[in-house]
Amino acid sequence: MIWEWEYGPGEEYLVGGADPAFVAHVEERADELVRAAEALYLDGTAYQGDNPKGATAHITGGMFEYLLVVRHNRLYIRQITIY
Known part of the structure; x- marks a missing residue:
């Protein structure tokens, strides 16, 4: 099964109105994290163990909080912070 990422509560909720260049950084980093997972x-x-704890990814201009759900083969972006 292929790993993917998605915006947890929804793309419009998390990135609505954000600079497209910043959103591109978020999505590039999410792609990297998915490949690693x-x-x-x-x-x-x-997978039989506990899911990893949520983590923070720092990117140019901000950061985002994410959660891996291993049994779903998903990375969920839960919160985005723009500096």
Whole structure:
């Protein structure tokens, strides 16, 4: 199963009105994190442990909070902060 990421409560809620260049940075970093999770958890649907704790990704101009749900093969972006 392929890993993907999505905006937790919804894209418009999290990035509505944000600078498109900043949103591109968020999405690039999310892509990197998904590739790393895919390498670490080869078959997320068979994963038996606890999910990792939420984390913060720092990017140019801000940061975002995310959560990995291994059994869903998903990274959820939960909050975005623009400096």
